[in-house]
Amino acid sequence: MRAHRNALRIALVATLAWGGTALAAETAGPSFSCAKVETGSIEQMVCTDADLSALDRKLAEVYGEATGKAANEHPPMLKAEQRGWIKGRDDCWKADDRRACVEEQYRLRIAELQAKYRLVPSTGPVRFACDGTPGNELTATFFESDPPTMIAERGDEVSLMYSQAAASGARYQGRNESFWEHQGEARVTWGYGAPEMTCRKAP
Structure with missing residues (x-):
């Protein structure tokens, strides 16, 4: 009888251990x-x-957090963008x-969603006047993604830019835009082949 109980106990422990391993693998x-x-x-690479x-x-x-913020988005862009990202x-x-390549795709997409849907702390908006022209302004918001x-x-144009390595100051790069700030002055390129602008923080 004791041997039977011990066998049952061993079987139960083995079952629980297997279940825990399966759950851990799934998690x-x-x-x-x-x-x-x-x-x-x-997908197999990601799985393994x-x-x-x-x-x-x-x-x-x-x-999931972005989906909550995008509930009233018109037109609804998030799902379509995610399909494109996949x-x-x-x-x-x-x-x-x-x-x-896969790792970079994930990191950039996570950061993009965190910034676009304001899911992480941010600094700004900070206004910059460019090329000494008051009407030529750029507004920047920085995110801790x-x-x-x-x-x-x-x-009416918006650009998402990612931080880049820089010897000094803060440098960001977007699709066709770049921003490099050092000691309150920023050098900005806005658009493919566009000339560089000098921008200073607006009072």
Whole structure:
């Protein structure tokens, strides 16, 4: 009888241990199911890489927070943008270093959502007058995302820029815009091939 109870106890412990391991494995995976991902796909890479899985879970968390902020967004852009982002992530199979490409895609997207939907602390808005012309203004808001980001507004145009390494000051780069501030003065390029402007903090 005692042997039977011991056998049951061992079986129960083994079952609990297996269940805990399965739960831990599930928790450690990405936010999506790995059951039917294609072999050799970017999704499979995310499923089998603990750090990429963690970034995927972080993105899912941030996306959920952004969804709450975007409830009254017209037109609704968030879902469409996310679908486009997934396509861009999956295009990393073309990159020389696929893993580095995927990791960068996740980090930039997380930072973008944190800035765009004001999910992290920020500084600003800070106004800059450019080229000595009062009407030529740029407004910058800086966000404590990872990597740090800024949203710059000039007229009716908006640019999201990411922090770049700089020997001095703070440098940010967007799609066709750049911003480098040092001691209250900023050098700004706004638009592809546009001349550089000198901007100073407005009083």
